[in-house]
Amino acid sequence: GAVVSQHPSRVICKSGTSVKIECRSLDFQATTMFWYRQFPKQSLMLMATSNEGSKATYEQGVEKDKFLINHASLTLSTLTVTSAHPEDSSFYICSARQNTGELFFGEGSRLTVL
Amino acid sequence: AQRVTQPEKLLSVFKGAPVELKCNYSYSGSPELFWYVQYSRQRLQLLLRHISRESIKGFTADLNKGETSFHLKKPFAQEEDSAMYYCALSGQNFNKFYFGSGTKLNVKP
Numbered sequence: 001g002a003v004v005s006q007h008p009s010r011v012i013c014k015s016g017t018s019v020k021i022e023c024r025s026l027d028f029q030a031t032t033m034f035w036y037r038q039f040p041k042q043s044l045m046l047m048a049t050s051n052e053g054s055k056a057t058y059e060q061g062v063e064k065d066k067f068l069i070n071h072a073s074l075t076l077s078t079l080t081v082t083s084a085h086p087e088d089s090s091f092y093i094c095s096a097r098q099n100t101g102e103l104f105f106g107e108g109s110r111l112t113v114l
Numbered sequence: 115a116q117r118v119t120q121p122e123k124l125l126s127v128f129k130g131a132p133v134e135l136k137c138n139y140s141y142s143g144s145p146e147l148f149w150y151v152q153y154s155r156q157r158l159q160l161l162l163r164h165i166s167r168e169s170i171k172g173f174t175a176d177l178n179k180g181e182t183s184f185h186l187k188k189p190f191a192q193e194e195d196s197a198m199y200y201c202a203l204s205g206q207n208f209n210k211f212y213f214g215s216g217t218k219l220n221v222k223p
């Protein structure tokens with residue numbers, strides 16, 4: 001099946017710094033990617049829909065200035081957590097959508113903000 | 115609003131027993147329903163989708179629009195089925211996907 005790579009898998013940063021997470025579709029082009037946040041023992045919360053060449057669509061309650069999403073190519077979307085704070089610590093997961101509608105997930109990135 | 119509900123956080127069954135993981139949804143249009151599975155230390159992956167009407171690893175799921183349900187079933191559970199199962203919903207253009215809270219299936223020997 002298709003492969004989606006997410007990097008880094010783990011990142012620890014100081015409060016106030018910014019962190020960038022990359023999501024790449026390795027063997028297919030993805031015009032649409034999704035970013036999720038997962039809290040411990042909870043479901044995946046859709047944060048935003050990333051569309052290649054256009055602005056991301058954010059879900060209600062998600063701060064677009066806090067979570068910057070860029071989808072500059074058909075195989076790469078990035079999520080930048082700006083001015084990170086401890087409450088931003090979480091597991092972030094991306095997925096890329098094939099034309100068939102099937103989602104392929106990255107392995108996730110665990111962010112810890114000290 | 116779109117919503118996917120999985121009422122059971124944990125489901126434990128013995129090997130060989132039937133298993134049913136419940137999923138109910140609310141959606142204003144015609145939904146596409148999926149089941150995703152996450153085995154230990156692995157990423158989420160598609161198990162099955164309702165439009166394909168396939169049986170994957172012995173699992174089936176029928177979309178019941180009257181009851182707005184998409185329950186996942188398997189007649190004889192195996193230990194290797196132990197995993198987290200997520201029910202997901204999308205519109206017909208697949209522009210958004212919403213996930214349920216997940217059910218952890220534990221198949222005991």
